[in-house]
Amino acid sequence: MKILKEKLFQVITYAAALFTIASLLGIIAGIFGRGLPFFGKVSLPEFLFTNSWYPTHAEQSFGAWALIAGSLAVTLGALAIAIPLGLGSAIFIAEIASSRLREIAKPVIELLAGIPSVVYGLFGMAFLAPLVRQWFDLDSGLNLFTASVILGVMIVPIVSSLSEDALSAVPHNIREASLALGATRAETIFKAVVPAAKSGIIGSVLLGFGRAIGETMVVLMVSGGAARIPGSIFDSVRPLTSTIAAEMGETVMCDLHFQSLFALAILLFAITFVTNLLSEAAFGKRRHG
Amino acid sequence: MKPRQTLNLAATLLLGSLLLVTALFLLLFLIRMFSLGGSVLSWEFLTTGPRNAMTQGGILPALVGTLLLTALAMLVALPLGVLTAVWLTNYGRPAWLVRLLRIAINTLAGTPSIIFGLFGMALFVNFLGWEVSLLSGGMTLAILALPVIVNNTEEAIRTVPPEFRDASLALGATTRQTITRVILPTALPNILTGAIISVGRVAGETAPIMFTATTFFAKGLPSGLRDDVMALPYHIYALMTEGTHPAAQVPIAYGTALVLLLMVLVISSVAIFVRYSIRRKRQW
Amino acid sequence: MKKVILTTILLTLLALPALAKGNRLTCSGSTTVLPIAQATAEAFMNANPELDISIRGGGSGVGIAALMNGTVDIACSSRTMKAKEITQAKSKGLNPTPYAIALDGIAIVINSANPVKNLTLKQIRDIYTGKIKNWSEIGGNKAPIVVISRDVASGTFEVFNEKALAGAKVVSTAQLLASNNAIATTVGNTPGAIGYIGLGYLTSSIKSVSVEGISPNSASVKDGSYPLARKLFMYTNGKAAGAANRYIAFIQSAAGQKIVQEQGFITLN
Numbered sequence: 001m002k003i004l005k006e007k008l009f010q011v012i013t014y015a016a017a018l019f020t021i022a023s024l025l026g027i028i029a030g031i032f033g034r035g036l037p038f039f040g041k042v043s044l045p046e047f048l049f050t051n052s053w054y055p056t057h058a059e060q061s062f063g064a065w066a067l068i069a070g071s072l073a074v075t076l077g078a079l080a081i082a083i084p085l086g087l088g089s090a091i092f093i094a095e096i097a098s099s100r101l102r103e104i105a106k107p108v109i110e111l112l113a114g115i116p117s118v119v120y121g122l123f124g125m126a127f128l129a130p131l132v133r134q135w136f137d138l139d140s141g142l143n144l145f146t147a148s149v150i151l152g153v154m155i156v157p158i159v160s161s162l163s164e165d166a167l168s169a170v171p172h173n174i175r176e177a178s179l180a181l182g183a184t185r186a187e188t189i190f191k192a193v194v195p196a197a198k199s200g201i202i203g204s205v206l207l208g209f210g211r212a213i214g215e216t217m218v219v220l221m222v223s224g225g226a227a228r229i230p231g232s233i234f235d236s237v238r239p240l241t242s243t244i245a246a247e248m249g250e251t252v253m254c255d256l257h258f259q260s261l262f263a264l265a266i267l268l269f270a271i272t273f274v275t276n277l278l279s280e281a282a283f284g285k286r287r288h289g
Numbered sequence: 290m291k292p293r294q295t296l297n298l299a300a301t302l303l304l305g306s307l308l309l310v311t312a313l314f315l316l317l318f319l320i321r322m323f324s325l326g327g328s329v330l331s332w333e334f335l336t337t338g339p340r341n342a343m344t345q346g347g348i349l350p351a352l353v354g355t356l357l358l359t360a361l362a363m364l365v366a367l368p369l370g371v372l373t374a375v376w377l378t379n380y381g382r383p384a385w386l387v388r389l390l391r392i393a394i395n396t397l398a399g400t401p402s403i404i405f406g407l408f409g410m411a412l413f414v415n416f417l418g419w420e421v422s423l424l425s426g427g428m429t430l431a432i433l434a435l436p437v438i439v440n441n442t443e444e445a446i447r448t449v450p451p452e453f454r455d456a457s458l459a460l461g462a463t464t465r466q467t468i469t470r471v472i473l474p475t476a477l478p479n480i481l482t483g484a485i486i487s488v489g490r491v492a493g494e495t496a497p498i499m500f501t502a503t504t505f506f507a508k509g510l511p512s513g514l515r516d517d518v519m520a521l522p523y524h525i526y527a528l529m530t531e532g533t534h535p536a537a538q539v540p541i542a543y544g545t546a547l548v549l550l551l552m553v554l555v556i557s558s559v560a561i562f563v564r565y566s567i568r569r570k571r572q573w
Numbered sequence: 574m575k576k577v578i579l580t581t582i583l584l585t586l587l588a589l590p591a592l593a594k595g596n597r598l599t600c601s602g603s604t605t606v607l608p609i610a611q612a613t614a615e616a617f618m619n620a621n622p623e624l625d626i627s628i629r630g631g632g633s634g635v636g637i638a639a640l641m642n643g644t645v646d647i648a649c650s651s652r653t654m655k656a657k658e659i660t661q662a663k664s665k666g667l668n669p670t671p672y673a674i675a676l677d678g679i680a681i682v683i684n685s686a687n688p689v690k691n692l693t694l695k696q697i698r699d700i701y702t703g704k705i706k707n708w709s710e711i712g713g714n715k716a717p718i719v720v721i722s723r724d725v726a727s728g729t730f731e732v733f734n735e736k737a738l739a740g741a742k743v744v745s746t747a748q749l750l751a752s753n754n755a756i757a758t759t760v761g762n763t764p765g766a767i768g769y770i771g772l773g774y775l776t777s778s779i780k781s782v783s784v785e786g787i788s789p790n791s792a793s794v795k796d797g798s799y800p801l802a803r804k805l806f807m808y809t810n811g812k813a814a815g816a817a818n819r820y821i822a823f824i825q826s827a828a829g830q831k832i833v834q835e836q837g838f839i840t841l842n
Contacts, residue, residue, distance in 0.1 A: 006464065009465040009468075010376075010380055010464075010465070012372060013372045013373070013380060014376055014380065016369050016370075016375075017386070019373070020369065020373045020393055020435060020439060021390055021393045023397060023432045023435060024393040024396055024397050025393075026408065026412060027400065027405070030407070030412050031407060031411075033411075051745075052745070056730075057734075058740050084307055085311045086311075087307075088303070088306075088311075092304040092307065093308065107558070107562070110557075111558055112315060114486065114489045114490055114553050114554070114557045115493070115550065117493070118495045118523075118526055119493070119525070119546045119550055121525075121526070121529075122529060122546050123318055126539055126542075127321055133763070139764075140719060140748065140766070141762065142748070153311070153314055153315070156311055184293055186296060186301060187293070187296075187297070189300070214400070214401025215401070220526075221530070225748055225749040226746060226747055226748045227749065228746055236748045238749065241401060241496075244403055245496060245499065246724045248407070249500075249632035249635050251634050252637075252658060255657070261407075262407065268401055269401075272399050273396055273399070273400075276396060276398075280395055339615075341615075342612040343611060421601075421629065421639075500631075504627045504628065505611065506611045506614065506627070506628040508614075508618050508625060509625050512596070512597065516627070517597075517627050517629060529754070530752040530754055530755050531604050531608075533754065533773055533836060536776075
């Protein structure tokens with residue numbers, strides 16, 4: 001009886017673990033099952049490298065290059081904001097600030113990471129976009145720049161909290177050795193501590209990248225939605241995620257357009273999957289002690 | 290020496306100002322949300338449904354919808370996640386399966402939420418025929434929350450000192466008894482606070498429920514799991530994009546956003562506070 | 574103990590799908606029809622408190638697909654069903670029945686500071702295909718035209734595409750926004766913008782231009798002289814019955830049509 005209970009418990013936990021794996025397989029099957037048939041009708045190079053997204057036109061064309069470029073542009077723009085702000089904050093908190101500020105800053109950052117993206121989207125749409133339009137005298141404030149700023153601020157907590165962890169994990173004797181050799185604090189930070197925490201910082205940036213490229217609501221509400229390759233930071237763009245969210249509602253179930261949106265999802269999944277592997281590699285085994 | 294000192298000072302100032310800019314931007318964001326949202330917030334706003342073509346009234350159905358979706362998601366994800374973490378930390382054999390599970394958890398954690406939405410639509414709404422419903426949305430959110438809970442629980446279990454486990458086993462307890470009577474109770478506060486933080490995240494998700502659970506307008510509360518529901522995050526999006534009376538509806542969107550924000554911030558800050566004080570108090 | 578809890582949870586999970594759907598009338602589809610459906614449903618439920626109606630957006634395509642899958646009772650559509658959709662329905666043995674509930678003109682809108690008053694269909698087509706790039710080419714100020722369009726997949730776009738563009742491709746620099754409201758807001762904020770929206774979405778910061786000399790208003794939409802007019806529909810499977818029938822009848826009644834008008838759309842007659 002006792003052995004039976006033991007076995008049963010083990011089997012239940014085993015089943016839960018298998019369910020977790022099955023969820024991922026289910027997602028892969030669900031996305032690929034609906035997206036792959038698309039590539040039977042539209043070739044992969046045409047999908048990836050031509051620039052003409054007219055999915056509902058009489059002569060349909062499914063060139064997603066502008067959407068990919070839109071996603072990359074917004075994400076890189078967000079990183080251009082998030083890396084200096086997030087990394088700068090992390091270094092300040094970990095290396096310069098008093099332990100009192102550190103104790104407040106850490107939970108606050110964690111809290112900020114939980115702010116729902118749709119709230120940022122609302123803020124971007126109703127507040128920042130009109131301002132951006134005025135400041136730069138633009139035709140429209142819904143553009144690459146505004147989306148990047150909002151998205152960038154959104155991923156600051158990710159970049160900064162993980163970088164801070166990496167910096168804090170650098171052994172103290174490295175700092176002490178550097179200071180003892182007569183280096184200033186700034187020199188110690190940038191020549192000794194940051195290089196020692198390099199892989200963790202890169203990992204945090206990669207995670208930020210993955211989060212930004214997969215974010216939907218902010219870009220759906222703020223990026224403007226023109227399917228073209230942006231020529232300036234004030235052009236409107238149409239990232240992959242907002243294309244899926246905006247067009248899914250209007251497709252005819254299981255037609256080519258429907259499948260094309262799942263093909264975009266495969267692409268997005270592949271990008272985040274690779275990003276994830278890279279960031280795991282950067283963090284190394286340290287995280288799972 | 291001089292230029293090096295100047296450089297040192299400049300670097301410190303630069304780093305400090307980067308933190309300041311971040312803090313100021315977030316402060317501006319929070320002030321804006323609180324001042325605009327606060328002006329429409331009232332008891333009536335929380336306890337009545339939308340009225341007069343959604344230009345007046347409150348957000349009760351959306352509030353209830355979000356609570357139900359979140360509760361359902363956690364009801365499913367919490368046991369599954371905890372059990373998965375128990376397997377991972379205590380049984381974990383064969384090794385290749387552990388590796389596969391880790392890949393699955395990390396991949397799920399990094400997958401964009403819109404993909405969960407598509408998956409939920411394909412599997413729950415269409416394939417299983419659950420339609421756009423509380424059930425479909427709750428299950429989609431459960432799978433979204435699963436990796437976070439597994440990771441949290443695993444971390445919590447790993448903070449339980451190995452001596453506890455060894456002592457329990459040495460006293461003749463079985464593995465199961467050790468897990469359910471020693472390890473899980475000891476790790477419970479950390480498991481729960483982790484879970485509560487993920488509640489905040491789940492409540493604020495929009496993309497996964499857009500195609501699986503939400504409706505633009507419903508008078509009453511859902512009468513069953515197969516009904517569609519209003520939800521706070523979707524309500525914000527819908528008011529901003531589908532509303533016909535922006536002058537009246539943008540303030541309501543701000544009010545809804547403030548309610549959602551407060552909900553998420555209060556829930557998470559309680560959990561974070563509890564967790565930090567547990568860590569400080571811990572004796573082993 | 575633990576096992577009991579687990580078994581309960583497991584059983585509940587298995588039992589969940591079996592739970593019956595509430596007696597809610599669901600209505601899904603076109604975002605253009607959304608305000609009418611929402612406002613009339615609200616009024617109808619106030620008069621009949623025992624009824625429970627849920628109004629979902631999604632888009633015309635989603636509504637019609639959901640109707641064919643039997644997952645909604647009513648599909649709202651800002652266009653008639655496509656041939657492909659009708660074939661699909663017939664093959665499933667379904668017979669979707671359209672009910673006209675309101676008329677709508679697609680208004681071509683510009684910023685209220687823009688002096689342009691009239692555009693021909695050809696000018697609209699040239700603007701949207703990128704041949705005309707500056708307002709000065711059509712008698713306006715010297716300012717670049719900011720072309721704003723709806724998502725290529727929306728019902729509004731489909732009607733605009735057919736009636737105004739005659740199938741020509743929208744220039745790729747056009748901003749594609751996801752809703753009528755987003756277009757109204759953007760055009761209101763953008764001095765050089767042009768966009769198109771359902772008449773119900775006109776606000777004070779934007780103005781509509783007349784097309785081929787005919788301004789979009791209730792008379793010109795009703796008599797069909799305004800070139801960009803359309804009917805809005807609700808579809809049911811077979812003849813509408815029960816609560817769905819009462820609800821649609823209410824929209825078509827004088828009281829319902831009054832709400833249609835209040836929401837800025839054109840009544841049926």
